[in-house]
Amino acid sequence: MSASFMSLILLLVLFGSLAIGLWISIALFVTGLVGVVLFSSAPIADVLGTNIWTSSTEWSLAALPLFIWMGEILFRSRMSKDLFTGLAPWMRSVPGGLGHVGILASGIFAAVSGSSAATCATVAKVAVPELKARGYDERLVLGTVAGSATLGLLIPPSIIMIVYGVAAEQSIARLFIAGVLPGLVVIALYMSYVALQSLTGRAKTPPKDPPTTLLQKFQASRRLLPVVLLIAGxxxxxxxxxxxxxxxxxxxxxxxxxxxxxxxxxxxxxxKEGLIAATLSSSMIAFILAGSAFLTLAMGYSGLPATIAGWITGMQLSTYTFLAVLTVFFIIMGCFLDGISIVVLTTAVLLPAVQAAGIDTIWFGVYLVLVVEMGQLTPPVGLNLFVLQGMTGRDIVFISKAAFPFFAMLILAAAIFTVFPDIVMVLPHMMYGS
Structure with a gap:
C-alpha cells in the first residue's frame, strides 16, 4: 500500500469525522486509531497510552492554563476598563480619534492574556458601547475590535506560540521575543487604515473632543500603571x-x-468563574494536543510527512511561491478549524518541507501564527466574529464585512515579513545570537 494512498485514507477519515460533527479532539483520536490499526502492528493500547502520556507531560505546556487563567482574571476586573480611559486622552487629536483606542487596548491586553477570544471579549465589552455612544461608525468600530483582537495570538505571551513551540520543539522564549516587532507592525497597519478612513471621510467620526493638557493626559494614564506592571512582571x-x-x-x-x-x-x-473558565479552555486545548500527537504518530506510520515534504521539495518552488501556497492553504483551513487545531495538525507535517526550503523555524512560527490569525476573521469558524455577534447582536455577515479590511491588513503584514524577514528575526538574534 503506497504512502499516498494511506495518507488519503487518513485524510478522508479526519475530514469525514469533522463533517459529521465530532469534536476536533475526538476526530483526531479516531483518525489516529485508524492509522495505527491499518499501518502498524503495534499494540493499540500501549501506543495510545504511551503517546498521550508523553505528549501531555511536556513541562512547557504548564504555561497554557496559567496564561489562560490570568486572562480570565483580568477579564473580570476593572483593569480592562482602565485600558480605555487611560488611552483615550492621547488619541483625541489623532485622525480617527478614539477609533484607535480599541487597537491599542487590544495590543496591551494581548500582552497579558495570550488569547484572541479573551482580548476580543474584553475590549468589545468596554470599547464598543463607548464608541457607538460617541457617534463613531459602527462598522469601523466592530472591524477594529475584531481585527485588533487577533493580536492576542501574536504579541507575547501567546498561547498559540506555546503550542507551536512544543509541537516544533522550538524555544518558546525565542518565539515570544520574535513576535514583538511583528505585533507592533500590525498595530501600525491597523491604525494607518483607521486614520485613512477618517481622513477620506469614508468612516463617520464625531467632532473632536475638547483638547486636554499634557498634565491631564498623564493623570489619565495612571490607570494604565497596573497593566503595565503586569506586563513588566x-x-x-x-x-x-x-x-x-x-x-x-x-x-x-x-x-x-x-x-x-x-x-x-x-x-x-x-x-470560581475565572478558574472554571480557564479549566474548560485548558482541558479543550490539552485534549486537542493529545489527539494531535496520536494522529502525528499515525501519520508517521503512513509516511505522509515524508510524502508531503518530498512532493513540495520536488516541485522546486521558490521560497516566495512556497509561502504564497501555504498562505492560501492556511486561509482555507482557517475557514473550518480553529487556530490551535491548525497548528497542531500541520506543524509536524509541514516542518520537514519548511526546513528543506531553508526557512528559519522561529520565523516560520511567527508567520504561521500570523496566517492563523486570519482564521479568526473568516466565517464560518471565525471565533472573533462569533464573540462580537454574541456581544452586539449584529449578524455574522455584517461583522464579517466590517472585519474584512483588517483581514487584508494581515495579508499585507505577511507579505512584509516575507520580504523583510529581519523584522521577525532581529530581536531573537540580538538577545540570543544566531
Whole structure:
C-alpha cells in the first residue's frame, strides 16, 4: 500500500469525522486509531497510552492554563476598563480619534492574556458601547475590535506560540521575543487604515473632543500603571532571565490575583468563574494536543510527512511561491478549524518541507501564527466574529464585512515579513545570537 494512498485514507477519515460533527479532539483520536490499526502492528493500547502520556507531560505546556487563567482574571476586573480611559486622552487629536483606542487596548491586553477570544471579549465589552455612544461608525468600530483582537495570538505571551513551540520543539522564549516587532507592525497597519478612513471621510467620526493638557493626559494614564506592571512582571521576567515562560505564567497569575484583590474586584464568585473558565479552555486545548500527537504518530506510520515534504521539495518552488501556497492553504483551513487545531495538525507535517526550503523555524512560527490569525476573521469558524455577534447582536455577515479590511491588513503584514524577514528575526538574534 503506497504512502499516498494511506495518507488519503487518513485524510478522508479526519475530514469525514469533522463533517459529521465530532469534536476536533475526538476526530483526531479516531483518525489516529485508524492509522495505527491499518499501518502498524503495534499494540493499540500501549501506543495510545504511551503517546498521550508523553505528549501531555511536556513541562512547557504548564504555561497554557496559567496564561489562560490570568486572562480570565483580568477579564473580570476593572483593569480592562482602565485600558480605555487611560488611552483615550492621547488619541483625541489623532485622525480617527478614539477609533484607535480599541487597537491599542487590544495590543496591551494581548500582552497579558495570550488569547484572541479573551482580548476580543474584553475590549468589545468596554470599547464598543463607548464608541457607538460617541457617534463613531459602527462598522469601523466592530472591524477594529475584531481585527485588533487577533493580536492576542501574536504579541507575547501567546498561547498559540506555546503550542507551536512544543509541537516544533522550538524555544518558546525565542518565539515570544520574535513576535514583538511583528505585533507592533500590525498595530501600525491597523491604525494607518483607521486614520485613512477618517481622513477620506469614508468612516463617520464625531467632532473632536475638547483638547486636554499634557498634565491631564498623564493623570489619565495612571490607570494604565497596573497593566503595565503586569506586563513588566510577566514579559520582563522572561527576557531578564529571571524566569522561564512557564514560571512567568505563574508570576502573572499571582500578580493578576493580587491586583484584582487590591481593586476590590476579586470575590469568591469571580475567582470560581475565572478558574472554571480557564479549566474548560485548558482541558479543550490539552485534549486537542493529545489527539494531535496520536494522529502525528499515525501519520508517521503512513509516511505522509515524508510524502508531503518530498512532493513540495520536488516541485522546486521558490521560497516566495512556497509561502504564497501555504498562505492560501492556511486561509482555507482557517475557514473550518480553529487556530490551535491548525497548528497542531500541520506543524509536524509541514516542518520537514519548511526546513528543506531553508526557512528559519522561529520565523516560520511567527508567520504561521500570523496566517492563523486570519482564521479568526473568516466565517464560518471565525471565533472573533462569533464573540462580537454574541456581544452586539449584529449578524455574522455584517461583522464579517466590517472585519474584512483588517483581514487584508494581515495579508499585507505577511507579505512584509516575507520580504523583510529581519523584522521577525532581529530581536531573537540580538538577545540570543544566531
Amino acid at each position: 510577566v514579559v520582563g521576567s522572561i527576557y531578564l532571565g529571571l524566569a522561564s515562560p512557564t514560571d512567568s505564567a505563574a508570576v502573572g497569575v499571582v500578580l493578576a490575583l493580587a491586583m484584582s484583590w487590591w481593586f476590590g474586584d476579586l470575590t469568591w464568585q469571580s475567582f
